[in-house]
Amino acid sequence: MGEPLTVGVDFGTLSGRAVVVRVADGAELGSGVFEYPHGVLDETLPATGRALPPEWALQVPADYVGVLRNAVPAALRDAGVDAADVVGIATDFTACTMVPTTADGTPLCELPEFEGNPHAYVKLWKHHSAQPQAVRINELARTRGEKWLPRYGGLISSEWEFAKALEIFEEAPDVYAAMRHWVEAADWIVWQLTGSYVRNACTAGYKGILQDGQYPSRDFLRELAPGFESFVTDKLKHPLGQLGSRAGSLTAEAAAWTGLPEGIAVAVGNVDAHVTAPAAQAVEPGQMVAIMGTSTCHVMNGAELREVPGMCGVVEGGIVAGLWGYEAGQSGVGDIFGWFVEHFADASHEELTRLAAQQEIGEHGLIALDWHSGNRSVLVDHELSGVIVGQTLGTRAQDVYRALLEATAFGTRKIIETFNEAGVPVTELIIAGGLTKNALLMQIYADVTNLPLSVIGSAQGPALGSAIHAAVAAGAHADIRTAAAAMGSVERAVYRPVPAHVVAYDELYAEYTQLHDYFGRGGNDVMHRLAARKRAVAKGQS
Ligand SMILES: Nc1ncnc2c1ncn2[C@@H]1O[C@H](COP(=O)(O)OP(=O)(O)O)[C@@H](O)[C@H]1O
Numbered sequence: 013m014g015e016p017l018t019v020g021v022d023f024g025t026l027s028g029r030a031v032v033v034r035v036a037d038g039a040e041l042g043s044g045v046f047e048y049p050h051g052v053l054d055e056t057l058p059a060t061g062r063a064l065p066p067e068w069a070l071q072v073p074a075d076y077v078g079v080l081r082n083a084v085p086a087a088l089r090d091a092g093v094d095a096a097d098v099v100g101i102a103t104d105f106t107a108c109t110m111v112p113t114t115a116d117g118t119p120l121c122e123l124p125e126f127e128g129n130p131h132a133y134v135k136l137w138k139h140h141s142a143q144p145q146a147v148r149i150n151e152l153a154r155t156r157g158e159k160w161l162p163r164y165g166g167l168i169s170s171e172w173e174f175a176k177a178l179e180i181f182e183e184a185p186d187v188y189a190a191m192r193h194w195v196e197a198a199d200w201i202v203w204q205l206t207g208s209y210v211r212n213a214c215t216a217g218y219k220g221i222l223q224d225g226q227y228p229s230r231d232f233l234r235e236l237a238p239g240f241e242s243f244v245t246d247k248l249k250h251p252l253g254q255l256g257s258r259a260g261s262l263t264a265e266a267a268a269w270t271g272l273p274e275g276i277a278v279a280v281g282n283v284d285a286h287v288t289a290p291a292a293q294a295v296e297p298g299q300m301v302a303i304m305g306t307s308t309c310h311v312m313n314g315a316e317l318r319e320v321p322g323m324c325g326v327v328e329g330g331i332v333a334g335l336w337g338y339e340a341g342q343s344g345v346g347d348i349f350g351w352f353v354e355h356f357a358d359a360s361h362e363e364l365t366r367l368a369a370q371q372e373i374g375e376h377g378l379i380a381l382d383w384h385s386g387n388r389s390v391l392v393d394h395e396l397s398g399v400i401v402g403q404t405l406g407t408r409a410q411d412v413y414r415a416l417l418e419a420t421a422f423g424t425r426k427i428i429e430t431f432n433e434a435g436v437p438v439t440e441l442i443i444a445g446g447l448t449k450n451a452l453l454m455q456i457y458a459d460v461t462n463l464p465l466s467v468i469g470s471a472q473g474p475a476l477g478s479a480i481h482a483a484v485a486a487g488a489h490a491d492i493r494t495a496a497a498a499m500g501s502v503e504r505a506v507y508r509p510v511p512a513h514v515v516a517y518d519e520l521y522a523e524y525t526q527l528h529d530y531f532g533r534g535g536n537d538v539m540h541r542l543a544a545r546k547r548a549v550a551k552g553q554s
Protein backbone atom coordinates (compact mmCIF):
# COMPACT_ATOMS: atom_id res chain seq x y z
CA MET A 13 0.00 0.00 0.00
CA GLY A 14 1.25 3.49 -0.84
CA GLU A 15 0.25 6.77 0.79
CA PRO A 16 -3.49 7.54 0.88
CA LEU A 17 -4.81 9.51 -2.10
CA THR A 18 -8.10 11.14 -3.04
CA VAL A 19 -9.66 12.16 -6.35
CA GLY A 20 -11.39 15.51 -6.87
CA VAL A 21 -13.54 16.11 -9.95
CA ASP A 22 -14.59 19.61 -11.01
CA PHE A 23 -17.56 19.80 -13.40
CA GLY A 24 -17.21 23.17 -15.17
CA THR A 25 -19.21 24.89 -17.89
CA LEU A 26 -17.52 23.19 -20.85
CA SER A 27 -15.53 20.31 -19.38
CA GLY A 28 -14.84 18.20 -16.32
CA ARG A 29 -11.38 17.95 -14.74
CA ALA A 30 -10.12 15.28 -12.35
CA VAL A 31 -7.05 15.43 -10.12
CA VAL A 32 -5.35 12.77 -8.03
CA VAL A 33 -4.10 14.30 -4.80
CA ARG A 34 -1.93 13.09 -1.90
CA VAL A 35 -3.90 13.38 1.33
CA ALA A 36 -0.85 14.18 3.48
CA ASP A 37 0.19 17.41 1.74
CA GLY A 38 -2.18 18.12 -1.17
CA ALA A 39 0.42 17.34 -3.85
CA GLU A 40 -1.35 17.04 -7.22
CA LEU A 41 0.05 13.87 -8.76
CA GLY A 42 -1.91 13.73 -12.00
CA SER A 43 -4.91 15.18 -13.84
CA GLY A 44 -7.30 14.46 -16.70
CA VAL A 45 -9.85 16.52 -18.64
CA PHE A 46 -12.92 15.58 -20.65
CA GLU A 47 -14.68 18.17 -22.82
CA TYR A 48 -18.46 17.72 -22.83
CA PRO A 49 -19.31 16.41 -26.32
CA HIS A 50 -22.47 18.56 -26.43
CA GLY A 51 -20.91 21.60 -24.70
CA VAL A 52 -23.57 24.22 -23.96
CA LEU A 53 -26.78 23.97 -26.02
CA ASP A 54 -27.75 27.61 -26.60
CA GLU A 55 -28.80 27.69 -30.24
CA THR A 56 -30.54 24.46 -31.19
CA LEU A 57 -31.65 21.17 -29.64
CA PRO A 58 -29.59 18.42 -31.35
CA ALA A 59 -32.41 15.82 -31.14
CA THR A 60 -34.73 17.90 -33.34
CA GLY A 61 -32.69 20.80 -34.69
CA ARG A 62 -35.31 23.06 -33.06
CA ALA A 63 -34.07 26.62 -32.35
CA LEU A 64 -33.82 27.61 -28.69
CA PRO A 65 -35.18 30.98 -27.54
CA PRO A 66 -32.84 33.80 -26.39
CA GLU A 67 -31.06 33.34 -23.04
CA TRP A 68 -31.42 29.55 -23.04
CA ALA A 69 -28.48 27.37 -21.98
CA LEU A 70 -28.92 23.59 -21.69
CA GLN A 71 -26.68 20.60 -21.19
CA VAL A 72 -26.80 16.83 -21.71
CA PRO A 73 -26.34 14.79 -18.51
CA ALA A 74 -24.67 11.85 -20.29
CA ASP A 75 -21.74 14.22 -20.90
CA TYR A 76 -21.15 14.34 -17.13
CA VAL A 77 -20.89 10.55 -16.95
CA GLY A 78 -18.35 10.86 -19.75
CA VAL A 79 -16.15 12.79 -17.30
CA LEU A 80 -16.28 9.90 -14.83
CA ARG A 81 -15.45 7.40 -17.58
CA ASN A 82 -12.66 9.40 -19.18
CA ALA A 83 -11.16 12.15 -17.01
CA VAL A 84 -10.82 10.04 -13.84
CA PRO A 85 -8.99 7.12 -15.54
CA ALA A 86 -6.83 9.67 -17.41
CA ALA A 87 -5.89 11.35 -14.11
CA LEU A 88 -4.97 7.97 -12.57
CA ARG A 89 -2.81 7.11 -15.59
CA ASP A 90 -1.17 10.54 -15.51
CA ALA A 91 -0.39 10.15 -11.80
CA GLY A 92 1.04 6.67 -12.34
CA VAL A 93 -0.39 5.54 -8.99
CA ASP A 94 -2.04 2.36 -7.82
CA ALA A 95 -5.80 3.05 -7.79
CA ALA A 96 -6.03 0.85 -4.68
CA ASP A 97 -4.46 3.74 -2.70
CA VAL A 98 -7.42 6.05 -3.43
CA VAL A 99 -9.58 6.30 -0.29
CA GLY A 100 -12.24 8.72 -1.48
CA ILE A 101 -13.69 10.80 -4.32
CA ALA A 102 -15.56 14.11 -4.24
CA THR A 103 -17.13 16.24 -6.94
CA ASP A 104 -18.07 19.87 -7.40
CA PHE A 105 -20.35 21.38 -10.00
CA THR A 106 -21.48 24.63 -11.52
CA ALA A 107 -24.64 25.87 -9.84
CA CYS A 108 -27.47 26.39 -10.04
CA THR A 109 -27.49 23.71 -12.77
CA MET A 110 -30.65 21.59 -12.61
CA VAL A 111 -31.67 18.14 -13.85
CA PRO A 112 -35.35 17.11 -14.01
CA THR A 113 -35.51 13.37 -13.27
CA THR A 114 -37.81 10.42 -12.70
CA ALA A 115 -37.96 8.70 -9.29
CA ASP A 116 -34.83 6.65 -10.04
CA GLY A 117 -32.81 9.65 -11.22
CA THR A 118 -33.18 9.11 -14.98
CA PRO A 119 -33.01 12.56 -16.64
CA LEU A 120 -36.27 13.25 -18.47
CA CYS A 121 -34.39 14.16 -21.66
CA GLU A 122 -33.27 10.51 -21.84
CA LEU A 123 -36.89 9.32 -22.20
CA PRO A 124 -37.94 9.04 -25.87
CA GLU A 125 -41.15 11.02 -25.27
CA PHE A 126 -39.19 14.03 -24.00
CA GLU A 127 -36.02 14.07 -26.11
CA GLY A 128 -37.53 16.81 -28.29
CA ASN A 129 -38.61 18.99 -25.35
CA PRO A 130 -35.97 21.54 -24.27
CA HIS A 131 -37.48 21.78 -20.76
CA ALA A 132 -36.52 18.12 -20.16
CA TYR A 133 -32.79 18.91 -20.44
CA VAL A 134 -30.33 20.20 -17.84
CA LYS A 135 -30.87 23.92 -17.28
CA LEU A 136 -27.33 25.25 -16.92
CA TRP A 137 -26.47 27.98 -14.40
CA LYS A 138 -26.43 30.60 -17.18
CA HIS A 139 -29.86 29.65 -18.52
CA HIS A 140 -31.32 33.13 -17.97
CA SER A 141 -34.75 32.98 -19.60
CA ALA A 142 -36.63 32.63 -16.30
CA GLN A 143 -36.10 36.32 -15.46
CA PRO A 144 -39.87 37.11 -15.71
CA GLN A 145 -40.51 34.30 -13.17
CA ALA A 146 -37.74 35.68 -10.91
CA VAL A 147 -39.29 39.15 -11.04
CA ARG A 148 -42.65 37.72 -9.90
CA ILE A 149 -41.02 35.72 -7.09
CA ASN A 150 -39.29 38.87 -5.86
CA GLU A 151 -42.34 41.13 -6.07
CA LEU A 152 -44.53 38.67 -4.19
CA ALA A 153 -41.88 37.93 -1.56
CA ARG A 154 -41.44 41.67 -0.96
CA THR A 155 -45.20 42.25 -0.70
CA ARG A 156 -45.66 39.38 1.72
CA GLY A 157 -42.56 40.31 3.72
CA GLU A 158 -41.09 36.82 3.36
CA LYS A 159 -38.39 36.41 6.00
CA TRP A 160 -36.06 34.51 3.67
CA LEU A 161 -35.74 37.33 1.13
CA PRO A 162 -33.06 39.36 3.00
CA ARG A 163 -30.90 36.22 3.20
CA TYR A 164 -30.59 36.60 -0.59
CA GLY A 165 -29.76 40.28 -0.61
CA GLY A 166 -33.43 41.11 -1.27
CA LEU A 167 -33.58 39.42 -4.67
CA ILE A 168 -33.88 35.82 -5.91
CA SER A 169 -32.03 35.18 -9.18
CA SER A 170 -33.46 33.77 -12.38
CA GLU A 171 -30.52 31.35 -12.27
CA TRP A 172 -31.92 29.49 -9.26
CA GLU A 173 -34.07 26.47 -8.50
CA PHE A 174 -37.45 28.18 -8.03
CA ALA A 175 -37.41 30.46 -11.08
CA LYS A 176 -36.21 27.68 -13.38
CA ALA A 177 -38.80 25.22 -12.01
CA LEU A 178 -41.63 27.75 -12.33
CA GLU A 179 -40.61 28.22 -15.95
CA ILE A 180 -41.14 24.46 -16.53
CA PHE A 181 -44.43 24.48 -14.60
CA GLU A 182 -45.78 27.29 -16.78
CA GLU A 183 -44.28 26.46 -20.17
CA ALA A 184 -44.11 22.64 -20.17
CA PRO A 185 -46.78 21.17 -17.86
CA ASP A 186 -46.18 17.65 -19.23
CA VAL A 187 -42.49 17.79 -18.28
CA TYR A 188 -43.40 19.23 -14.87
CA ALA A 189 -45.92 16.43 -14.26
CA ALA A 190 -43.40 13.72 -15.21
CA MET A 191 -40.64 15.23 -13.04
CA ARG A 192 -40.32 13.46 -9.68
CA HIS A 193 -37.10 15.17 -8.56
CA TRP A 194 -35.71 18.59 -9.42
CA VAL A 195 -32.06 17.81 -8.76
CA GLU A 196 -28.93 19.95 -8.64
CA ALA A 197 -26.39 18.47 -11.07
CA ALA A 198 -24.02 18.60 -8.07
CA ASP A 199 -26.21 15.93 -6.43
CA TRP A 200 -27.13 14.06 -9.60
CA ILE A 201 -23.48 13.16 -10.21
CA VAL A 202 -23.11 11.90 -6.62
CA TRP A 203 -26.26 9.84 -7.23
CA GLN A 204 -24.48 8.25 -10.24
CA LEU A 205 -21.47 7.44 -8.05
CA THR A 206 -23.30 6.04 -5.01
CA GLY A 207 -26.65 4.86 -6.36
CA SER A 208 -28.56 7.04 -3.88
CA TYR A 209 -29.80 10.62 -3.81
CA VAL A 210 -28.47 12.99 -1.13
CA ARG A 211 -29.25 16.71 -1.47
CA ASN A 212 -26.26 18.89 -0.48
CA ALA A 213 -26.83 21.59 2.12
CA CYS A 214 -24.82 24.16 0.14
CA THR A 215 -26.98 24.37 -2.99
CA ALA A 216 -30.16 23.77 -0.96
CA GLY A 217 -29.29 26.93 0.99
CA TYR A 218 -27.90 29.20 -1.72
CA LYS A 219 -29.99 28.13 -4.70
CA GLY A 220 -32.96 26.35 -3.12
CA ILE A 221 -34.12 29.03 -0.61
CA LEU A 222 -33.72 26.68 2.38
CA GLN A 223 -33.22 28.86 5.46
CA ASP A 224 -33.49 27.81 9.11
CA GLY A 225 -34.80 24.44 7.93
CA GLN A 226 -37.71 25.93 5.95
CA TYR A 227 -38.43 26.32 2.26
CA PRO A 228 -40.87 28.97 0.96
CA SER A 229 -44.37 28.08 2.21
CA ARG A 230 -47.24 26.45 0.33
CA ASP A 231 -49.17 29.71 0.69
CA PHE A 232 -46.45 31.68 -0.97
CA LEU A 233 -46.17 29.19 -3.83
CA ARG A 234 -49.97 29.06 -4.32
CA GLU A 235 -50.13 32.83 -4.55
CA LEU A 236 -47.20 32.80 -6.97
CA ALA A 237 -48.91 30.32 -9.30
CA PRO A 238 -51.96 28.24 -8.38
CA GLY A 239 -51.00 24.56 -8.70
CA PHE A 240 -47.36 25.24 -7.83
CA GLU A 241 -48.00 24.99 -4.07
CA SER A 242 -46.81 21.39 -3.81
CA PHE A 243 -43.53 22.02 -5.68
CA VAL A 244 -41.41 21.73 -2.52
CA THR A 245 -43.06 18.59 -1.16
CA ASP A 246 -43.50 16.84 -4.52
CA LYS A 247 -40.32 17.72 -6.39
CA LEU A 248 -37.69 19.43 -4.27
CA LYS A 249 -37.51 18.42 -0.63
CA HIS A 250 -35.09 15.61 0.12
CA PRO A 251 -32.85 14.55 3.05
CA LEU A 252 -29.73 16.74 3.24
CA GLY A 253 -26.04 15.94 3.50
CA GLN A 254 -23.54 18.35 5.06
CA LEU A 255 -20.39 19.45 3.23
CA GLY A 256 -17.42 17.13 3.78
CA SER A 257 -19.56 14.23 4.96
CA ARG A 258 -19.87 10.88 3.29
CA ALA A 259 -22.83 10.61 0.91
CA GLY A 260 -22.27 6.90 0.34
CA SER A 261 -19.91 4.37 -1.17
CA LEU A 262 -18.72 3.98 -4.75
CA THR A 263 -20.89 1.42 -6.54
CA ALA A 264 -19.50 -1.44 -8.62
CA GLU A 265 -20.76 0.28 -11.78
CA ALA A 266 -19.08 3.60 -10.95
CA ALA A 267 -15.92 1.73 -9.94
CA ALA A 268 -15.86 0.19 -13.41
CA TRP A 269 -16.33 3.63 -15.05
CA THR A 270 -13.61 5.33 -13.06
CA GLY A 271 -11.09 2.57 -12.34
CA LEU A 272 -11.38 3.34 -8.60
CA PRO A 273 -11.96 0.73 -5.88
CA GLU A 274 -15.58 -0.19 -5.20
CA GLY A 275 -16.82 0.90 -1.77
CA ILE A 276 -14.55 3.95 -1.22
CA ALA A 277 -16.05 7.10 0.31
CA VAL A 278 -18.01 9.46 -1.94
CA ALA A 279 -18.45 12.94 -0.45
CA VAL A 280 -21.65 14.98 -0.45
CA GLY A 281 -21.86 17.20 -3.57
CA ASN A 282 -20.61 20.77 -3.56
CA VAL A 283 -20.42 23.91 -5.70
CA ASP A 284 -17.30 24.77 -7.72
CA ALA A 285 -16.94 28.15 -6.02
CA HIS A 286 -17.53 27.16 -2.40
CA VAL A 287 -15.30 24.10 -2.62
CA THR A 288 -12.40 26.31 -3.72
CA ALA A 289 -12.22 28.29 -0.45
CA PRO A 290 -10.40 25.55 1.53
CA ALA A 291 -8.13 24.88 -1.47
CA ALA A 292 -7.00 28.52 -1.06
CA GLN A 293 -6.87 28.14 2.75
CA ALA A 294 -9.57 30.82 2.97
CA VAL A 295 -11.56 29.44 5.90
CA GLU A 296 -11.56 32.47 8.21
CA PRO A 297 -13.89 35.53 8.22
CA GLY A 298 -12.95 38.35 5.83
CA GLN A 299 -11.01 36.24 3.32
CA MET A 300 -12.88 36.70 0.04
CA VAL A 301 -12.07 34.25 -2.75
CA ALA A 302 -12.93 35.35 -6.30
CA ILE A 303 -13.02 32.31 -8.57
CA MET A 304 -12.51 33.91 -11.95
CA GLY A 305 -13.24 31.99 -15.14
CA THR A 306 -16.23 32.04 -17.46
CA SER A 307 -17.98 33.87 -14.61
CA THR A 308 -16.76 35.03 -11.21
CA CYS A 309 -18.05 33.79 -7.88
CA HIS A 310 -17.10 35.63 -4.72
CA VAL A 311 -17.27 33.48 -1.59
CA MET A 312 -16.36 34.45 1.95
CA ASN A 313 -16.96 33.35 5.52
CA GLY A 314 -18.35 35.70 8.14
CA ALA A 315 -18.65 35.27 11.88
CA GLU A 316 -22.05 36.96 11.97
CA LEU A 317 -25.25 37.03 9.98
CA ARG A 318 -25.68 40.28 8.03
CA GLU A 319 -27.91 41.36 5.18
CA VAL A 320 -25.81 42.38 2.20
CA PRO A 321 -27.91 44.01 -0.54
CA GLY A 322 -27.70 42.11 -3.82
CA MET A 323 -25.53 39.26 -2.56
CA CYS A 324 -26.39 35.81 -3.91
CA GLY A 325 -26.98 34.50 -0.43
CA VAL A 326 -25.79 33.76 3.08
CA VAL A 327 -25.98 30.22 4.42
CA GLU A 328 -24.98 28.88 7.81
CA GLY A 329 -22.14 26.40 7.24
CA GLY A 330 -22.46 27.08 3.49
CA ILE A 331 -18.68 27.00 2.99
CA VAL A 332 -17.23 25.60 6.25
CA ALA A 333 -19.02 24.44 9.37
CA GLY A 334 -19.51 27.00 12.14
CA LEU A 335 -19.42 30.18 10.02
CA TRP A 336 -21.87 32.03 7.80
CA GLY A 337 -20.91 31.52 4.16
CA TYR A 338 -21.55 34.52 1.89
CA GLU A 339 -21.72 34.38 -1.91
CA ALA A 340 -21.87 37.07 -4.60
CA GLY A 341 -20.95 36.95 -8.26
CA GLN A 342 -20.68 38.26 -11.79
CA SER A 343 -22.39 36.08 -14.39
CA GLY A 344 -20.06 37.10 -17.20
CA VAL A 345 -16.31 37.71 -16.91
CA GLY A 346 -14.11 35.44 -19.11
CA ASP A 347 -17.25 34.90 -21.17
CA ILE A 348 -17.32 38.62 -21.99
CA PHE A 349 -13.65 38.65 -23.01
CA GLY A 350 -14.26 35.47 -25.04
CA TRP A 351 -17.31 37.00 -26.76
CA PHE A 352 -15.26 40.02 -27.83
CA VAL A 353 -12.34 37.92 -29.09
CA GLU A 354 -14.63 35.62 -31.03
CA HIS A 355 -16.82 38.20 -32.73
CA PHE A 356 -14.91 41.47 -32.97
CA ALA A 357 -11.16 40.94 -32.81
CA ASP A 358 -8.70 39.46 -35.19
CA ALA A 359 -6.33 38.49 -32.37
CA SER A 360 -6.07 36.14 -29.39
CA HIS A 361 -6.60 36.94 -25.70
CA GLU A 362 -2.83 36.94 -25.28
CA GLU A 363 -2.19 39.37 -28.15
CA LEU A 364 -4.96 41.76 -27.08
CA THR A 365 -3.66 41.62 -23.51
CA ARG A 366 -0.10 42.39 -24.70
CA LEU A 367 -1.33 45.45 -26.63
CA ALA A 368 -3.70 46.58 -23.87
CA ALA A 369 -0.87 46.43 -21.33
CA GLN A 370 1.03 49.12 -23.24
CA GLN A 371 -1.63 51.75 -22.47
CA GLU A 372 -1.90 54.21 -19.66
CA ILE A 373 -5.06 54.16 -17.57
CA GLY A 374 -7.77 56.15 -19.34
CA GLU A 375 -5.84 56.38 -22.63
CA HIS A 376 -8.54 54.47 -24.54
CA GLY A 377 -11.23 56.94 -23.44
CA LEU A 378 -13.75 54.18 -22.68
CA ILE A 379 -15.94 52.96 -19.85
CA ALA A 380 -17.84 49.69 -20.12
CA LEU A 381 -20.54 47.97 -18.09
CA ASP A 382 -19.88 44.27 -17.51
CA TRP A 383 -23.44 43.05 -17.99
CA HIS A 384 -23.24 41.04 -21.22
CA SER A 385 -24.50 38.03 -19.26
CA GLY A 386 -26.71 40.12 -17.01
CA ASN A 387 -25.91 41.28 -13.49
CA ARG A 388 -25.77 38.67 -10.73
CA SER A 389 -24.65 41.03 -7.93
CA VAL A 390 -25.54 43.55 -6.68
CA LEU A 391 -28.43 44.36 -9.03
CA VAL A 392 -29.54 40.74 -9.61
CA ASP A 393 -31.09 41.33 -13.01
CA HIS A 394 -30.40 39.22 -16.07
CA GLU A 395 -32.17 41.56 -18.45
CA LEU A 396 -29.43 44.11 -18.02
CA SER A 397 -26.95 44.13 -20.89
CA GLY A 398 -23.52 45.43 -21.90
CA VAL A 399 -22.53 49.04 -22.63
CA ILE A 400 -19.38 50.63 -24.00
CA VAL A 401 -19.26 54.43 -23.77
CA GLY A 402 -16.69 56.62 -25.49
CA GLN A 403 -16.02 54.80 -28.77
CA THR A 404 -14.69 56.86 -31.69
CA LEU A 405 -13.35 56.06 -35.14
CA GLY A 406 -9.97 55.76 -33.44
CA THR A 407 -11.06 53.00 -31.04
CA ARG A 408 -9.10 49.77 -31.57
CA ALA A 409 -9.80 46.18 -30.52
CA GLN A 410 -7.23 46.30 -27.71
CA ASP A 411 -8.91 49.44 -26.33
CA VAL A 412 -12.29 47.76 -26.04
CA TYR A 413 -10.65 44.60 -24.66
CA ARG A 414 -8.94 46.61 -21.91
CA ALA A 415 -12.17 48.48 -21.14
CA LEU A 416 -13.92 45.12 -20.70
CA LEU A 417 -11.19 43.83 -18.35
CA GLU A 418 -11.58 47.04 -16.32
CA ALA A 419 -15.38 46.81 -16.31
CA THR A 420 -15.26 43.42 -14.62
CA ALA A 421 -12.82 44.79 -12.03
CA PHE A 422 -15.23 47.66 -11.32
CA GLY A 423 -18.00 45.10 -10.90
CA THR A 424 -15.93 43.24 -8.30
CA ARG A 425 -15.18 46.53 -6.49
CA LYS A 426 -18.92 47.27 -6.38
CA ILE A 427 -19.45 43.90 -4.67
CA ILE A 428 -16.60 44.41 -2.16
CA GLU A 429 -17.85 47.91 -1.27
CA THR A 430 -21.36 46.57 -0.77
CA PHE A 431 -20.05 43.90 1.62
CA ASN A 432 -17.95 46.44 3.54
CA GLU A 433 -20.88 48.85 3.87
CA ALA A 434 -23.15 46.05 5.11
CA GLY A 435 -20.78 45.20 7.96
CA VAL A 436 -19.11 42.16 6.41
CA PRO A 437 -15.61 43.55 5.91
CA VAL A 438 -13.41 42.12 3.17
CA THR A 439 -9.90 41.97 4.60
CA GLU A 440 -8.17 39.91 1.93
CA LEU A 441 -8.88 39.22 -1.75
CA ILE A 442 -7.68 35.85 -3.03
CA ILE A 443 -7.97 35.01 -6.72
CA ALA A 444 -8.48 31.50 -8.06
CA GLY A 445 -9.52 30.10 -11.44
CA GLY A 446 -8.37 30.16 -15.04
CA LEU A 447 -8.06 33.96 -15.31
CA THR A 448 -5.17 34.09 -12.81
CA LYS A 449 -3.00 33.47 -15.87
CA ASN A 450 -3.69 36.98 -17.18
CA ALA A 451 -1.19 39.18 -15.28
CA LEU A 452 -2.59 42.46 -16.69
CA LEU A 453 -6.07 41.52 -15.50
CA MET A 454 -4.70 40.70 -12.04
CA GLN A 455 -2.85 44.03 -11.78
CA ILE A 456 -6.00 45.90 -12.88
CA TYR A 457 -7.97 44.13 -10.09
CA ALA A 458 -5.32 45.11 -7.50
CA ASP A 459 -5.37 48.73 -8.71
CA VAL A 460 -9.16 49.02 -8.97
CA THR A 461 -9.88 47.43 -5.58
CA ASN A 462 -6.83 48.93 -3.87
CA LEU A 463 -6.19 45.54 -2.28
CA PRO A 464 -3.11 43.33 -2.55
CA LEU A 465 -4.11 40.19 -4.42
CA SER A 466 -3.27 36.77 -3.05
CA VAL A 467 -3.34 33.95 -5.59
CA ILE A 468 -4.28 30.34 -4.94
CA GLY A 469 -1.37 27.91 -5.29
CA SER A 470 -3.24 25.44 -7.47
CA ALA A 471 -4.25 25.83 -11.11
CA GLN A 472 -7.05 23.35 -10.35
CA GLY A 473 -8.59 25.08 -7.32
CA PRO A 474 -12.07 23.52 -7.44
CA ALA A 475 -10.76 19.99 -8.14
CA LEU A 476 -8.24 20.33 -5.29
CA GLY A 477 -11.04 21.61 -3.05
CA SER A 478 -13.03 18.51 -3.93
CA ALA A 479 -10.04 16.30 -3.13
CA ILE A 480 -9.93 18.03 0.28
CA HIS A 481 -13.61 17.24 0.85
CA ALA A 482 -12.97 13.64 -0.24
CA ALA A 483 -10.20 13.35 2.38
CA VAL A 484 -12.56 14.52 5.11
CA ALA A 485 -15.39 12.27 3.91
CA ALA A 486 -12.98 9.32 3.96
CA GLY A 487 -11.91 10.14 7.54
CA ALA A 488 -8.31 10.91 6.50
CA HIS A 489 -8.55 14.44 7.98
CA ALA A 490 -10.71 15.44 10.93
CA ASP A 491 -12.49 18.40 9.31
CA ILE A 492 -12.29 20.87 6.43
CA ARG A 493 -10.15 23.38 8.36
CA THR A 494 -7.49 20.76 9.20
CA ALA A 495 -7.57 19.38 5.67
CA ALA A 496 -7.28 22.91 4.18
CA ALA A 497 -4.18 23.62 6.31
CA ALA A 498 -2.54 20.39 5.13
CA MET A 499 -3.67 20.26 1.51
CA GLY A 500 -4.53 23.85 0.40
CA SER A 501 -2.11 26.60 -0.63
CA VAL A 502 -2.02 30.33 -1.31
CA GLU A 503 0.62 32.88 -2.23
CA ARG A 504 0.09 36.22 -0.49
CA ALA A 505 0.24 39.69 -2.09
CA VAL A 506 1.37 38.54 -5.51
CA TYR A 507 -0.02 41.73 -7.10
CA ARG A 508 0.13 44.99 -5.13
CA PRO A 509 -1.85 48.15 -5.94
CA VAL A 510 0.23 50.93 -7.52
CA PRO A 511 -0.79 54.20 -5.76
CA ALA A 512 -0.94 56.33 -8.94
CA HIS A 513 -3.07 53.68 -10.64
CA VAL A 514 -5.41 53.57 -7.66
CA VAL A 515 -6.07 57.31 -7.96
CA ALA A 516 -6.70 57.10 -11.71
CA TYR A 517 -9.06 54.17 -11.28
CA ASP A 518 -10.95 55.92 -8.47
CA GLU A 519 -11.98 58.54 -11.03
CA LEU A 520 -13.01 56.00 -13.64
CA TYR A 521 -14.87 53.95 -11.02
CA ALA A 522 -16.94 57.05 -10.18
CA GLU A 523 -17.95 57.18 -13.87
CA TYR A 524 -18.73 53.46 -13.82
CA THR A 525 -20.93 53.94 -10.76
CA GLN A 526 -22.93 56.68 -12.49
CA LEU A 527 -23.56 54.47 -15.52
CA HIS A 528 -24.28 51.49 -13.23
CA ASP A 529 -26.99 53.37 -11.37
CA TYR A 530 -28.42 55.06 -14.46
CA PHE A 531 -28.96 51.84 -16.40
CA GLY A 532 -29.33 49.49 -13.45
CA ARG A 533 -31.31 51.42 -10.87
CA GLY A 534 -34.15 52.92 -12.85
CA GLY A 535 -32.54 55.99 -14.48
CA ASN A 536 -33.31 54.50 -17.87
CA ASP A 537 -35.07 51.18 -18.44
CA VAL A 538 -33.95 50.89 -22.06
CA MET A 539 -32.25 47.52 -21.43
CA HIS A 540 -35.49 45.99 -20.18
CA ARG A 541 -37.46 47.39 -23.10
CA LEU A 542 -34.94 45.99 -25.58
CA ALA A 543 -34.97 42.58 -23.87
CA ALA A 544 -38.79 42.49 -23.98
CA ARG A 545 -38.77 43.39 -27.66
CA LYS A 546 -36.17 40.72 -28.39
CA ARG A 547 -38.31 38.11 -26.62
CA ALA A 548 -41.42 39.18 -28.51
CA VAL A 549 -39.65 38.96 -31.88
CA ALA A 550 -38.26 35.51 -31.01
CA LYS A 551 -41.73 34.34 -29.97
CA GLY A 552 -43.21 35.57 -33.25
CA GLN A 553 -40.60 33.58 -35.16
CA SER A 554 -41.07 30.27 -33.32
N1 LIG B 1 -5.68 35.01 -21.59
C1 LIG B 1 -6.95 35.21 -21.25
N2 LIG B 1 -7.33 36.37 -20.70
C2 LIG B 1 -8.60 36.61 -20.34
N3 LIG B 1 -9.60 35.69 -20.48
C3 LIG B 1 -9.28 34.51 -21.01
C4 LIG B 1 -7.95 34.20 -21.42
N4 LIG B 1 -7.96 32.93 -21.92
C5 LIG B 1 -9.23 32.47 -21.81
N5 LIG B 1 -10.03 33.42 -21.28
C6 LIG B 1 -11.46 33.29 -20.92
O1 LIG B 1 -11.48 32.45 -19.76
C7 LIG B 1 -12.70 31.71 -19.71
C8 LIG B 1 -12.43 30.26 -19.27
O2 LIG B 1 -11.95 30.25 -17.95
P1 LIG B 1 -11.72 28.88 -17.17
O3 LIG B 1 -11.35 29.20 -15.79
O4 LIG B 1 -10.77 28.06 -17.98
O5 LIG B 1 -13.14 28.16 -17.32
P2 LIG B 1 -14.34 27.85 -16.29
O6 LIG B 1 -14.80 29.10 -15.65
O7 LIG B 1 -15.42 27.28 -17.18
O8 LIG B 1 -13.80 26.87 -15.33
C9 LIG B 1 -13.32 31.79 -21.07
O9 LIG B 1 -14.51 32.53 -20.92
C10 LIG B 1 -12.30 32.57 -21.94
O10 LIG B 1 -12.95 33.50 -22.79
Ligand SMILES: O=C(CO)[C@@H](O)[C@@H](O)COP(=O)(O)O
Pocket residue numbers: 024025105106107108137283284285303305306307308309341343
Ligand atom coordinates in the same frame (compact mmCIF):
# COMPACT_ATOMS: atom_id res chain seq x y z
O1 LIG C 1 -22.64 30.35 -9.81
C1 LIG C 1 -21.83 29.50 -9.56
C2 LIG C 1 -21.71 28.97 -8.22
O2 LIG C 1 -22.71 29.45 -7.38
C3 LIG C 1 -20.90 28.92 -10.61
O3 LIG C 1 -21.05 27.56 -10.62
C4 LIG C 1 -21.14 29.47 -12.00
O4 LIG C 1 -20.92 30.84 -11.97
C5 LIG C 1 -20.24 28.80 -13.05
O5 LIG C 1 -18.89 28.92 -12.74
P1 LIG C 1 -17.69 28.87 -13.84
O6 LIG C 1 -17.58 30.24 -14.42
O7 LIG C 1 -18.03 27.83 -14.87
O8 LIG C 1 -16.47 28.50 -13.03
